[in-house]
Amino acid sequence: MLSTKTNVKKIKLDYQQKIPNQLVTAIIVLDKNLTIQYANPATEALLVKSFNKLYGKPLKNLFLNEPIKQERLTQLLISGQEFSDSDVTLELYINHLITVELMASSVEFDAMPHILLELKQIDQQKNISAEAFQHQQWESARELIRGLAHEIKNPLGGLRGAAQLLSKELSQEQQEYTMMIIEQADRLTNLVDRLLGPNQLPKMTKLNIHSVLEKIYQVVRFGNEKNINFIRDYDPSIPDVVFDDDKLQQALLNIVNNAIQVIETGGQITLKTRAATNQTINGKRIKLCAKICIIDNGPGIPENLKDTLFYPMVSGRANGTGLGLSISQTLIHQHNGKLSCSSEPGHTEFEILLPIIDKATK
Structure with missing residues (x-):
């Protein structure tokens, strides 16, 4: 009688003959009881678990959450109708989440119905896309501010200059009003400069x-x-x-x-x-x-x-x-x-x- 360890190795070899082992997509094969019968090396890397620890375990015990409803998998075995989800969150352990694209299809091994799950991690692609979008939005906001600042600073400069010229024609008491105009123009100019941010290149x-x-x-x-x-x-x-x-x-x-x-x-x-x-x-x-x-x-x-x-x-x-x-x-x-x-x-x-x-x- 084969030992449990030897039996697992034999099962793994049997599935490897039928499923290309070099696939970069994570592959999990489930039997009719929704227990894991095979997981390729990409799955081991994705879930940070060896095949020995995965074999024979119910899929529902693999994650802290329930990323795939058991009813959907059971229905797949009955109808053979495959399904896919483009954004599935897997909680491997507390506060460790990964996002995958998932495809589930019906296959036969040894004349018995099985489920083939394909998982492709998309966290990095999502992060890159989100960062690119945020950076583009930030650049657009910066350009808007630059254009707005240009439109504000030009009339402010003229307003300040006119107030300075006018103050020379007014009495000392009346100059209080022109000084107020100059101070407020300077305050707004300073605010616009701060909005524009640093304009000097860094000295590395x-x-x-x-x-x-x-x-x-x-x-x-x-x-x-x-x-x-x-x-x-x-x-x-x-x-x-x-x-x-x-x-x-x-x-x-x-x-x-x-x-x-x-x-x-x-x-x-x-x-x-x-x-x-x-x-x-x-x-x-x-x-x-x-x-x-x-x-x-x-x-x-x-x-x-x-x-x-x-x-x-x-x-x-x-x-x-x-x-x-x-x-x-x-x-x-x-x-x-x-x-x-x-x-x-x-x-x-x-x-x-x-x-x-x-x-x-x-």
Whole structure:
């Protein structure tokens, strides 16, 4: 009598003879009881489980959620009518979700009806498409602001000049009104300049990324009226990065200050760094990046602001200008980096990716 381990190997070989083992698509074969009879290497990689651990297990026990209704699979066995879903979420374990395209079809093995499931992970494609769309929207908003700023600044300049000329013809008491016009024109000009964001190219220098974070930490820990707990979680193995010290400091400080303003007394902000490999930034694959995470335990970002968070004049606070994050996005973009955010109540995380240039691979 064959041992269980030997029997599993034999079953695996039997299915491999009938299903190409080199498929990059994850393949799962279910019997009439909806238990797993075969899983190819792509499935093992996708689900992070070996075939030995998958064999004989009910499909419903594989995920924490129920991505495929048992009734649909049972109906497939009866009718033979295949079905597909383009956006299926699989919860492998707590807080670990993947999204796949799924196709289910009826097949026969050894004259017995089986179900063939094909799974193709699409998380990366969805993220790239979403990032490309958001970047395009952000660029469109920036162009709109530039055009609007041009239309505003020209008449403001003329208004200010006319007020200056007029003040020379007026008495000292009447000059109070022209001075008010000049002050308000200057205020509006300053606001437009802030909307446009930084207009100077960064002065790039190769530095340790933690030097910037330490400067920010020193700034915010003084005058810490809310008694916030600042945690520094650094990866000392990160190589030096090419960046503009002042501009990167401004970008990160804007994010930290936003967190300080929204979290409650005694809250927590974490400054975290890690090395990240094979990242996609603006459609380009980057081999090695420095990843900076700014994490707070505040109330989170409202759902209605998440898609437009980095647009100018968008703010979740009644007295906010909506310029800080827009400026941070512009500065990170000048560094050929990427700024993104994920948020839920109790955990908001801003992630900055900065490419690490390896001269040996240039």
